[in-house]
Amino acid sequence: MSERIISFSKAINEALIQEMTRDDKVFIIGEDVGKMGGDFGVTSGIWTKWPHRAKDTALSESAIIGLCCGSAICGLRPVAEMMFADFIGVAFDQVVNNAAKLRYMFNGEVGAQIVIRAVQGGGIRCAYHHSQCIEPWFMNTPGLVIVAPATPAEAKGLLIASIRSDNPVIFLEHKMLYNNKGIVDEACEEMPLYKAHIECEGSDITVIAAMTMLPLALEASKILKKEGISLEVINPRTIVPLDKATILASVAKTGRLVIVQEGPKVLGYAAEISAMLAEDLFEYLKAPIKRVTSKDVPMPFAPKMEDYVLPKSSDVLRACRETMNF
């Protein structure tokens, strides 16, 4: 394994180029993804290589997703970019009523093997229309897969797997991760979907944390170790469907669960994990299941307010300590 260190956004770029090289049915589409290489530079270099497979569009998100669905019917494998995940709101119908249901509507004959790369999350001071976490909008819709990488290696491996998947995948790219660096194998192939990853083993509390929340959990695990509290940190990697087996096994062992989630609390994805546990593993639980989340407000602009709304390290520590002392 090579020790090559690249950024999260570079990892995505590599995955795209790798898959487009391998399979000429793959193309990218979105606003400014071609000539300019994407608003965040993630698709740079692709248009130069394959001008006809890197389509710059008008500001027409419904058309983008609709086009993806139609081309998938013809066997293509589109990768669309939502420059900011929030904009998927104007294409919501296309995701929920077209992409998600396409296989069902077509009797299994074809499906929407599309990837929607959605740049989401808070932290860059761009307020309520450019900071949302969109997974709760889609989780109740059968047919969709939602993937949430936390590291460059995951970004590359999971994106490759998502492109190869025959299901429609919403691929969440947290914008605060783009510049994060990590070891990524150049020859890296797919990393399995639907599999959570145990980031560190522990015996007292299971902590589930995805994307930018993972570092908070890992930090807490270091700090709490000194207090004699041992965290098992799980990175779900895929949010729908959840890797129930891994999560259940962990909580069966620890008996305690804290879920750290960006985004408002009410019906965020932490609710599903919590409900799943309260249903299936009740007898193993030693303490209430805690959800550490953003505050239930639109994301405000000013840095101080935004920081206050987002989950913090101290929130994770407090939740874990309370859980332990229950």
Added chain:
Amino acid sequence: MSERIISFSKAINEALIQEMTRDDKVFIIGEDVGKMGGDFGVTSGIWTKWPHRAKDTALSESAIIGLCCGSAICGLRPVAEMMFADFIGVAFDQVVNNAAKLRYMFNGEVGAQIVIRAVQGGGIRCAYHHSQCIEPWFMNTPGLVIVAPATPAEAKGLLIASIRSDNPVIFLEHKMLYNNKGIVDEACEEMPLYKAHIECEGSDITVIAAMTMLPLALEASKILKKEGISLEVINPRTIVPLDKATILASVAKTGRLVIVQEGPKVLGYAAEISAMLAEDLFEYLKAPIKRVTSKDVPMPFAPKMEDYVLPKSSDVLRACRETMNF
């Protein structure tokens, strides 16, 4: 109190007329809500009375909700109809990024005092684009209120309250309830939002069930009484925000909870209730929290398949018995 018996749809019609009579800032808008009186006949008679306050529109759901938001800024109180709740998908952005955030965006100066009547749910054999339950699409968005009447009296009282509310309200009308009859006071005024209703008191299991699920729960309560199991059935009436106090008090008493919900299980609203309880009332719980839901599939057309997908009475009974025998 009069013993007048009217249908659920008539109750809504009365509420609209009553509020439009009282307050000339109220108007209705939607596809075919005027001249024809609505696809389900719910707005009949309004256009004749107030042709300028009953606006038939083009098939433009985004424009409908956008117009509602703009007119709310000017102090009006629009009531929009989504002929089928599923169509709100094409107006999702307007609901989530405009209506829900309007008060926040305007510093509290104005807000979106609009009601979106959304005709939802399965049972009439019209397949996956005309049968969905939409509350999970919106629950993670702060700023919205979601109301879910189960009876004609609730339909009338809660709609009046929703129209008078200064928040944007998604008012769920389950189409299988339209012909249900019940006692409704002609002079009926508002029924408070954010308040759950205890439909029958009991001591063993709390069962939460809204809209068409309520009869299933009540039926189960009768059947199980004979087996010596006493259900406390709670009708939430408002789904966001949930009446936490009533629910917690009940489960604190019974120690057991079954939630009956139409719609796919993954991140349906039952997940939020379950997570809330697992967090706040853990020490009182005597058994796993059960969710009885639809199956996790798009709604199929054929009656046999649709019936199979929807939650059934026997599912509720089984869940309650398992809970009791845990």
Added chain:
Amino acid sequence: MNKENLIKLYRDMQLIRRFEEEVDKCAKKGIIPGFIHLSIGQEAAQAGMCHVLKKTDFKYPDHRGHGAIVLCGTEPKLVMAEIFGKKTGINGGRGGSMHINDLKCGNLGFNGIQGSTQVTALGTAFASVYKNNDAVSVIFMGDGTLGEGACHESINMAATWKLPIIYCLINNQYAISTHYHEAHPQKELKTWGEGYEVPSFRIDGNDVEAVVAAAEIAVQRARDGMGPTLLELMSYRWQGHFSGDPAAYRPDEEVAYWKAKDPLKITKERLLNLHGVSENDLLVIEQEVELIIKDAVEFSISSPEPDEQDGLLYVYADMEVQ
């Protein structure tokens, strides 16, 4: 148009008419679940458009699309059985009247959300360009559906990229109860297409020969890489919005006027008067159609209901739903 083609089109229209009449009857008897949108009166628009298309073309019939669907190539009885929600239906009863697909013959009549196929068609059309083949994508739509924002995103992109799409807008003048002049500002809806510099034509949609002529031009332009065309086919639905809708919102004279403009009658008269076809020749055709319809209804009625668990199939490519 030569006699053979016109006879074939008469047969196609007769097939639609009789198919829809039987659907209507069965719906009213209560043996078809759900609700049904009938295309009686609009046969010429559907038949004329389908006439010029190949199996490899992508057809997007809408909610009022049974007619186009039976002409796409799927056996009528499999369509009928789908409308009945039977296991033998082309989609196993999962879809019903509003969702009838058959990819083998390019029938993509799957969507119940108005405006959705408009943007889906961008994808099948884009794929034709991407793969460099000559398939065109035809969107059947109504006047009311033009209200959806997706129509704009669709034609804007199609026109910019010169995608092989035909907007086959059957203007039957109403969207449920709303007349198109109440919902749209244009005197003629084709004006809308001109706003995108897309060649746009208003055609008598009850004159099947006029429809074929226009459709041929539109399809040729698409196959030649010249981009989309908008055809506004003027027509009328004889019935209400759905089977059972009394349609009190329409003046009686208007209905009478359009019933007099019956596309089948017009074609029949031309065949009899201009092409020397005999009443008997047509009777033979009508009887042939009758057999197909009778067979379709019997097949549908006698077919088994789907297994309840069939509703759980085909959600994910690689996972089963429990």
Added chain:
Amino acid sequence: MNKENLIKLYRDMQLIRRFEEEVDKCAKKGIIPGFIHLSIGQEAAQAGMCHVLKKTDFKYPDHRGHGAIVLCGTEPKLVMAEIFGKKTGINGGRGGSMHINDLKCGNLGFNGIQGSTQVTALGTAFASVYKNNDAVSVIFMGDGTLGEGACHESINMAATWKLPIIYCLINNQYAISTHYHEAHPQKELKTWGEGYEVPSFRIDGNDVEAVVAAAEIAVQRARDGMGPTLLELMSYRWQGHFSGDPAAYRPDEEVAYWKAKDPLKITKERLLNLHGVSENDLLVIEQEVELIIKDAVEFSISSPEPDEQDGLLYVYADMEVQ
């Protein structure tokens, strides 16, 4: 146009120019959070449109709308402080550059989702009709935003109902990196409006007098109940999409061409050459503007940050968020 008005417009444009230049500087210094879209080069379009509007009219500036916003009536320092995310900002720092509202003067510049104000404006315009008052609603939008389906739903309804709306489309020729001819089929975007039978004009958006003349016609039509008008104001943003964007996608000559067409320079020359205004008269104005800008920046820098809990306010009308 008379001298006084043209001088006033020169002052308005100078205010925008200098406001934006300072925002740019502060953004590059890192004392403004988030990202910023500057309207330098588009002053005439904004100033000309605002010139003909009343306080009671509804103005919908877009993401590139600081210019229109400071002309709507809100004190520039309150706008600047909002861009800085300070407690003293007009929206308490909750909104920032893309979300600056001030209902008192009809400034509804609140939306960061392109296409959204297009349909919101239907509501303020509808309210004018409902309440029978003369307020018009003006949507500022870019060429790229025209891609959104909401634009279609908006103009379709506005034209059908003859709502008092002005589509003030500032065609600066790019949506981020995408030229309007790459995203739209029309040679001139005004053609789009004609598809709805909406009077549509392409105007030199850098000629403030031409903008005012067209805006007056559009506003008068709206106030007279004649429905919407589309104005396509040709202009150019001197900078990239956001402050800091190198905008490598644009040819240097194009940028040079448009910088030569500087709306301030054009107006200044007219004032000097045609209206007998002296350089010194203009210097006085520029200095007056300078004071406002200086004050705005100082005020913003010295203002306190909001309390962190301010972000929890105003979510519901009747409930507090914890």
